[in-house]
Amino acid sequence: MGLTVAWRLARSGYHVTVCDPTPGRGATWAAAGMIAPHAEVAPGERANFELQRQALTAWQLLNDEMFEVLERRIHIGVNGTMLAGWDASDRRLVDQFRHVATDFGVTSAVVRRESHPELFAGLSDRLSSGLLLDGDAWLDPDEAVGALLQGLTALGVDFLAARVEEIDADATHVRVHYDEGTLSAQAGILATGAAGLPRGATPTGQHAVRPVRGMTVRVDGIDRADAPMLRCLVRGRPFYMVSRPGGYCVIGASSEERSGPLIEVGELQRLLRDGLDVVPELETSSLIETRVGLRPASTNLEPFFEEWPERRWAWSSGHFRHGVTLAPLSSRAAVDFVRRVTS
Ligand SMILES: Cc1cc2nc3c(=O)[nH]c(=O)nc-3n(C[C@H](O)[C@H](O)[C@H](O)COP(=O)(O)OP(=O)(O)OC[C@H]3O[C@@H](n4cnc5c(N)ncnc54)[C@H](O)[C@@H]3O)c2cc1C
Known part of the structure; x- marks a missing residue:
């Protein structure tokens, strides 16, 4: 700012x-x-x-x-976003999200693995559909x-x-x-x-203003820069991956009502576990660093x-x-x- x-x-x-x-x-x-x-x-x-x-x-x-x-x-x-749900209850949340988005005037389209395999390349087989949102950048x-x-x-x-x-x-x-x-x-x-x-x-x-701590993990080795940004609800938690050209990816993010600029082991473990479930390729990507920041919430x-x-x-x-x-x-x-x- x-x-x-x-x-x-x-x-x-x-x-x-x-x-x-x-x-x-x-x-x-x-x-x-x-x-x-x-x-x-x-x-x-x-x-x-x-x-x-x-x-x-x-x-x-x-x-x-x-x-x-x-x-x-x-x-x-300007790649847009694809939003998916990990289990049945996450998929219900995605469906609820679609209703709210439609109410806000946002156009979305349901995409399936069979018809759009390129969108699901490298993602867990468990993800068979997603919601495509154009215009996000x-x-x-x-x-x-x-x-x-x-x-x-x-x-x-x-x-x-x-x-x-x-x-x-x-x-x-x-x-x-x-x-x-x-x-x-x-x-x-x-x-x-x-x-x-x-x-x-x-x-x-x-x-x-209150601080809401968040962490991102940066890895190298997966280039999805031409694909939409990925968001997935995993066991109720939001996970995302933003890929830059060349294989640098930001995965995130935790959200904790805490003010200490530290990364707790459990916080990191949850994010990586969700990430590995959704994007199995992360297994062999290299870890660059973790970053933590305090979101200013009014x-x-x-x-x-x-x-x-x-x-x-x-x-x-x-x-x-x-x-x-x-x-x-x-x-x-x-x-x-x-x-x-x-x-
Ligand atoms: C993990 C994570 C992921 C996020 N992802 C996104 C995203 O994808 N898209 C998005 O839009 N937003 C995202 N956000 C939110 C976004 O980062 C914040 O809303 C934004 O950075 C706030 O900007 P700011 O300048 O207000 O605060 P900050 O970036 O925190 O900057 C505050 C600055 O003030 C300085 N400062 C503080 N006190 C003093 C002082 N007394 N004297 C002098 N300098 C001082 C600090 O040194 C610092 O440089 C994310 C946040 C986190 C934590």
Whole structure:
């Protein structure tokens, strides 16, 4: 969020400083990078769905802007999603999902192994049907963060590799206090994900964020980059695999109401067991790494942009499972805010 906010502001002509000890290494680092409004349909999340529906276009626009600065684009694969169920009860859940998706106006098609063997290549024989959802996409968050960092540098954005300990403000300026000094600016946006806010930040109480831990496992050796992204409900748990060209795959993701950035052995074992059941080929793929992040979940699971105009600060968070998806859209609010408080 912080990097796309910085991008929007810098492109609007503001001088921007990003204060972050480890930019791009929060939840974004663990994310699979799916922009999958159709597969993410959930009862009660219609507003969020309508927002996510605009996300792919917003990413493509941002990609065009990055091309103007960097003369290269990041890869955005629009492969769609195939959703399957492992056992009878999982298949019932897939069927229920289809009803909710249809209600949201999402078009889906039931596909069977006999008629579409290419979609089931490498998957367990037990999976004989799935639900195909067009239009879902993916990007590689590492590539997106790398391009943003490079683009921001080219746009003259400054980086301060420091943790913000405290903030304050007066009628004309905000101040950021970090261990070795203070930085002053005309306005500030807090985009700290699931982390606690710095001292001096005074939210209205309208919004709160709780961390929901998630883990992804990265493996090498299965190239399904031309196939739809795979999602499967396995014994009631969601499993997914996003394949990049060349055999790099992200499998995920656990979801635990915990704040410790650790990976529990049982959490990893459940994910790998589900993965090996669905994609037996994983048995011989090589393990690259595991990553863990804290999803910033708001009370109503929707993102928010909370403004404290009298203090010249705003707080952008609550992106929960969809922060990569929504970053280019959510960042637009920052420009309006900064324009208003600095005019
Ligand atoms: C396992 C997993 C899989 C996911 N998959 C997807 C996906 O496929 N698609 C999708 O759209 N979303 C996905 N998400 C969700 C997405 O990653 C988050 O919603 C998104 O990354 C949140 O972005 P953010 O910038 O708000 O927070 P973060 O990425 O956590 O960034 C917060 C930043 O703030 C910095 N910071 C915090 N406190 C301070 C401070 N006091 N001073 C200075 N800097 C500070 C941190 O260093 C960090 O860089 C996934 C999340 C997880 C955990």
